Amino acid sequence: MIEVEHLSKSFNGQPVLEDLSFSISDGEILVILGESGSGKSVLLKHLIGILKPDQGTIRVNGKDIVPLPERKLLGIRRDIGYLFQDGALYDFMTVYENVAFPLKEHTALKRRETVEKVTKILTQVGLAGALAKYPAELSGGMRKRAALARAVILDSKILLCDEPTSGLDPIKSREISNLIHGLCRDLKCTTVVASHDMENSLRIADRMILLRKGRIVARGTPDDMKSSQDAFIQEFLT
Ligand SMILES: Nc1ncnc2c1ncn2[C@@H]1O[C@H](COP(=O)(O)OP(=O)(O)O)[C@@H](O)[C@H]1O
Ligand SMILES: [Mg+2]
Incomplete structure (x- = not known):
């Protein structure tokens, strides 16, 4: 279980994440959707303590990781799988x-x-x-x-994936998305995927949040998203 409450982060006075609150239940796949520059990678880095918020709490299995020193964070990170955008x-x-x-x-x-x-x-x-x-x-x-x-x-019981389909063609994108979905179900991983790939996100997500300029502008199940009348969501969907 990951619980984020009132998370805010600025770089050089420029807000990048603003007052984000959401949670991810055990075994669930949450997709953080957003255009490039909307704050997805910055948000993922907060979940493993690579970045510290200016405000807010981030609880991983009930424990607030924000005040933890680096030494303790190493232990937490060991239990979290992280798929970096470039593969690394x-x-x-x-x-x-x-x-x-x-x-x-x-x-x-x-x-x-x-x-x-x-x-x-x-x-x-x-x-x-x-x-x-x-x-x-x-x-x-x-x-x-x-x-x-x-x-x-x-x-790891927690898996974070940053843009797993970026740079891949549509078929490979679909394959890797299916693989993430299958592995998470198999291993019962609590999973957060940052992506701007709407099509695959809609297929694998249990729930999604849509980020825009560091704010959550929509949230819900894939069906909620598809039936939303919101102009920004519809534009993102098409
Ligand atoms: N370490 C940093 N220092 C200053 N600005 C940063 C840093 N990391 C990210 N940013 C800025 O934060 C914003 C969100 O970045 P990012 O989370 O990488 O977007 P996304 O992953 O959604 O494409 C961007 O404007 C980016 O330039
Ligand atoms: Mg990114």
Whole structure:
């Protein structure tokens, strides 16, 4: 459960997020929709404490993370999978090594258990045949899949995805969106997806919020959004 209350953030006196309140229930997929520059990435970074708000509280499983020192935040971040917009794989590691890396850093799993776990998740994301490849040898869609596998390898119960479909063609966008949806349901992950991809968001979201210039201008289920008469939502939908 993630609960955000009255979150505000400015950069150099310029408001970027203004008085945001919303919550995400366990196992739910919330999509934060908004045009480029609306504050989606800034908001996601607040949820793992990379950025601190000027005002407001952010409770993760009941605990306000805003006042926590960096040392405590590291522990919280370990339990949160984060799919960065650019994939952010290590270029000098194979796909296998990239996904195994968090396990080596944070667990005492034996080699055989690591191999099993990594192979299983890579099979799940459709990369069983690419274990030994380096990121430079992968297509954009495959890089996103690998990054997604790495994001959930520590059995995170919270998954944050920043623009998972950006830079992908419509078919690959659909595939990665379906994959996120399937993984979240499978792993019972509480999931927040930042996106400007309305079509895929409508398909995978349990609930959505629409950001505009740092404010929530609409919220609801995909059906609520589709039936809204609001001009801005309709413009965004089409
Ligand atoms: N570290 C920062 N310092 C100053 N301004 C920032 C910083 N990060 C983001 N911004 C500004 O905040 C606004 C929202 O950015 P962002 O959250 O990245 O938008 P989105 O992800 O929705 O495209 C933009 O105007 C951006 O320039
Ligand atoms: Mg962004």
